[in-house]
Amino acid sequence: MTLFHFGNCFALAYFPYFITYKCSGLSEYNAFWRCVQAGATYLFVQLCKMLFLATFFPTWEGGAGVYDFVGEFMKATVDLADLLGLHLVMSRNAGKGEYKIMVAAMGWATAELVMSRCLPLWVGARGIEFDWKYIQMSFDSNISLVHYIAMAAVVWMFTRYDLPKSFRLPVTVLLALCVYKAFLMELFVHVFLLGSWTVLLVKAVLTGAISLCSLFLFVTLVHSN
Template structure:
């Protein structure tokens, strides 16, 4: 039963990533090495973020006299702009059409994240003697992260385009500016509405899907205009 639960969690985490790589068509572009490069950029970016947080926010306890310091958490969240910079470099390293750049950068970036953040958790926790839904929930969150990173990569790619329609530019900039604060906004909604853990995962999924659909719509319009 333990190995069965562990195997199910592994399949729930990694199967969508494999399917996204295999059936999206980017495997035909021989982009595996570029996915690895994007993953390496993710690890390097996280190390830089840790250094910045340790340098400018050495006190990780955001509670002062039992109160939650919202302003400090917002400042900490600005460090996540480094993720957008890392995705930008990952996009530039991939030759080919826009969809190949976006999917390669997103899958490589998200795969590195799930390896770093989920592998040890599943190996230590999901192999336990008792079934626990929190590991299934963590696997579901990793799939939501794939959608989030794909949306972020698409927005960064759109932002780099000089031929982006002017009416879309404010939308792209706004969505990019809100990206580092996505977690804070979702947690705030969950706290205000008193949502359960699974309901919060649903909120994250809806948020990621909404952002992704907006980015996909703008990409489709641009692709139709310039024939990419």
Template sequence: MTFFHFGNCIALAYGPYFLTYKYSGMPEYGAFWKCAQVGGMYMLTQLCKMLLLATFFPTSDGPPEMASLATELVKTTVDFGDVMGLSLVMGRVQGAGHIKVLITGLGWAAADLLLTRALPLWVGARGLEFDWKYIQISLDANISLVQHLNMALLVWLWWRNDLAAAVRPIVAVLLAVCVYRPLLPQILAILVGTWPTGFPLLAVSATPTLCTALIASHIFITHTASVRS
């Protein structure tokens, strides 16, 4: 039972990443090592963010729901470092627009999965008792994949010189929503009075991610069609 639970969590967490790589056309471009290089840039970016947070924003001992929303807002702003890192990486990746987005987004998401979720799954999912927490971690990894691909797409759109001027503010707003998404549970806790946990927390994370991804995809399709015509 323990082995099947662990295998199920691993398949649920890593399967979408493998399928995205295999069926998106990236193997034809020899994109594996490019994704690995993007992952290295992700690690460097996270190191810089941790140093910045440790220097200017020391952690508090209180529960997250008791932390000041203004303080968390300032801390979350540091996540714009991911946008800067994605911009640097995308400028170095060679290929068509959609391939650059896929390589950058998938490499970034895979590195995030390896560093933040691989160890909890390896240690916890092999326990003697079944726990829904590890299924939720695996599902959250899928949400993270969509989130990082969406951010890569928005960064690519932002740096397009031929992007319509009326669309650029929308792209900026969508990027801000992606960056400040971790604040939504705390905002919901302030409004409702209860900190969301379990599957409601997944819903809080997935809803804005899917909405921004749909809007960004529509902008990308419209922009691509207008460029071709």
């Protein structure tokens, strides 16, 4: 039974990445090492973010149950570095916009999956007692993949020199939502005391809304050119 649960968690977490890589056409372009380079850029950006947070944002020492709104907002602002990292990855890859976006997103999301969820799933999901949090973690990894694809698409659109003026505001709003999505989720959890499954559902809905808006703008921009 333990191996069965581990197999389910592994399949839910990793197969969507494999399917996305194969079906997006990246395998036809031999983009594996491009994705690896994008993942290495992710690691470098996260290291810089951790050093910056450790230097300028000490541990919150307020009372128990008190939410440090300003501090958490400033920490979330540091995630702007992810936008710069994605832009750097895409600027170093030649090709169509779709190719640049998928290489950056796949490398970024896969690196996050390996660094933040691989070990907990490997150790925890193989435990004697089954825990639903590992299924939730697997679903969350899929949401992150969609999130990074949308974020890369928005960054690509924002950095285009021929972006129409009518697109500037919605693209900027989507960029802000991508950066502060985790902060908004933490705020919702603190205010409404959401359960783990409810948090996952809200995150999926919010990510889906951002992704659909990004897809609409991307398709409109590409077809207008």
